[in-house]
Each structure stands twice: as structure tokens, then as C-alpha cells.
Amino acid sequence: MKAKILVVDDETDLEILIKQKFRKKIRENEYEFVFAINGKDALIKISDNPDIDIVLLIRA
Template sequence: MVKILIVDDEPDLDVLIQQRFRNEIAAGQYRFYFARDGEHALKVVAKQQDIDIVASDLNMPQMNGFELLRILHAKHPHIQTMIVSAYSDMENISLASQYGAAVFITKPIRFDDFEDKLKELIKKLKKSDRKFAK
């Protein structure tokens, strides 16, 4: 099972993710966790030591996505990261890459694209011999 943390200050995204991936969730392929900001995300990662992928917004209260990426890659380098943001200018894309984001997706989210990028990250995890929790 791939464990994915979605970090976004908009709770509507939780429902959309759960609806879009309901079959995969029911089949035990994916398990999603949700956090409203970077600080909350770090608490989730500390509690759930086996998070595989973090998909984060950039602009959030408390701690933005760049700061979250910086901390995640310093403390949890095995976690694959993705930025999902409406602010897709070249500076943000470049900074996200510098901070370790493997993927940058723009909002509004096209879920087919999101799923494709998610599968790319899962392939990277499998190549790194990451063992997924059951």
C-alpha cells in the first residue's frame, strides 16, 4: 500500500481525492492522509513513519510548501514530493525543484495528470527498493 499525504489548506480537496481514488483506496492500493499546513504535515509524518509521498500546496498558513519541502528532504529523504499549486511561474517551479520536489502540478488539478505523476513517483519508490506497508 502506498501512503500519500496531501497538504492543502482547502478541505474540499480531501473529498475530491477520496472520490477520484475510491477504487484504489477500497482495493488497498493507496491510503491518503490530509494536513492543512506544513506544521500539521510534519506532525502527520512523525506519527505515520511510513509516508511514501507528500503532495503539497505552496501557499498555506503557518508554514508554506517550500519550507515543508526543505524540512522533509532534510529529515525524510526517502519521501517523494510533489507540489500542487496555482502559482506556476518559473520561479516557483525552479524553487520547488531546488527544494527537492520531483513533480510540479498546476491548479486547478487535472486528476488524470495527478494520477500519472503519482504513478511516476511510485515507480521511483519501487526502483529505490522502498518496502510498502500492508
């Protein structure tokens, strides 16, 4: 079963880093990531993807 993870952070470089770090799991269809740049965007992504399993909020 694939885990669908919403990552919320305003650093666009984080998306690249996560995709690099988890590329094997993504390729093996174990993880799917959805990215949002702020809270408002995250709510839209949750609405568009009701099957999200977990939300990861990065706070600096």
C-alpha cells in the first residue's frame, strides 16, 4: 500500500531534496509526495487529495 504524504514548506528546494532522498521508495510506488508552499495551499491540496495519509509541516 502506498503512503501519500503532504509536505508543507515555503522552501522550494525541500521538494527536490525529498524527491532525491526518497527516489527509490517513490520509484517502487511505496511513497507519493504532494507539496504545498503554505497553509492555504495545503488546504487546497488536502481538498484535491482526500487520500493523504500524513501531513509533514516544516517549521524553521
